[in-house]
Amino acid sequence: MSAQALQHGNINLQTNTKVTSISSSPTACGYWLVQTDRGIIKARKVVVASNSYTPAILPEYRDQIIPYRAVACHIKAKGPTPLLVNTYALRFKDWDFDYLIPRPDGSIIVGGARSAYFRDKDAWYNNTNDDEVIEAAREYFRGYVQRNFRGWESSDAEVTEIWTGSEY
Known part of the structure; x- marks a missing residue:
C-alpha cells in the first residue's frame, strides 16, 4: 500500500532524515510541523517509526519508552572450525545471556556481553548513542568462541565487526 501511495504522490517518505522535533499540536490549517536536519x-498526518528514539522526538513517551544500548559482533575464523548449524542462547544467569546466529559462510553473529557493561548504567540505560561501541563489550567478545565452544580453541577466530544499537 505505501508503494502505491509513493507512486501517486500521496505520501512523502523521509528516510535517513534526523527529526529534531514535532509540533505539539497542528497549525490552524491542520498541519503538523516536523523540524528536520x-x-x-x-x-x-505523521507516522513516527523511530523505536527507541521516539522519546527524543515526542517527550510525552519518556516514561513509556526507555531505550537501552546493546552490543553485537561478527566473528570469523581464519581456518576450518566445527560448523554451528543452530541459533544458540548461552544463559549464564537469569539476566545474563548471549545469542549466537551462525552464518552460511561459517562465521557467527554474537550479541549480548551484558555482564561486561551492565554496572556502567550510563553507558547503556536510557542511552541512544549509536556512534560508539561500549568498550567493555569489545574486550568481552575477544576470544569468545574459543572460550565457549569445543573445537574452536585453536581457531584464530576473531571479531571482524562490532556495533551497538538502541533497543527498548
Whole structure:
C-alpha cells in the first residue's frame, strides 16, 4: 500500500532524515510541523517509526519508552572450525545471556556481553548513542568462541565487526 501511495504522490517518505522535533499540536490549517536536519516539513498526518528514539522526538513517551544500548559482533575464523548449524542462547544467569546466529559462510553473529557493561548504567540505560561501541563489550567478545565452544580453541577466530544499537 505505501508503494502505491509513493507512486501517486500521496505520501512523502523521509528516510535517513534526523527529526529534531514535532509540533505539539497542528497549525490552524491542520498541519503538523516536523523540524528536520533538512528543514521543516508540513504534514496533515505523521507516522513516527523511530523505536527507541521516539522519546527524543515526542517527550510525552519518556516514561513509556526507555531505550537501552546493546552490543553485537561478527566473528570469523581464519581456518576450518566445527560448523554451528543452530541459533544458540548461552544463559549464564537469569539476566545474563548471549545469542549466537551462525552464518552460511561459517562465521557467527554474537550479541549480548551484558555482564561486561551492565554496572556502567550510563553507558547503556536510557542511552541512544549509536556512534560508539561500549568498550567493555569489545574486550568481552575477544576470544569468545574459543572460550565457549569445543573445537574452536585453536581457531584464530576473531571479531571482524562490532556495533551497538538502541533497543527498548
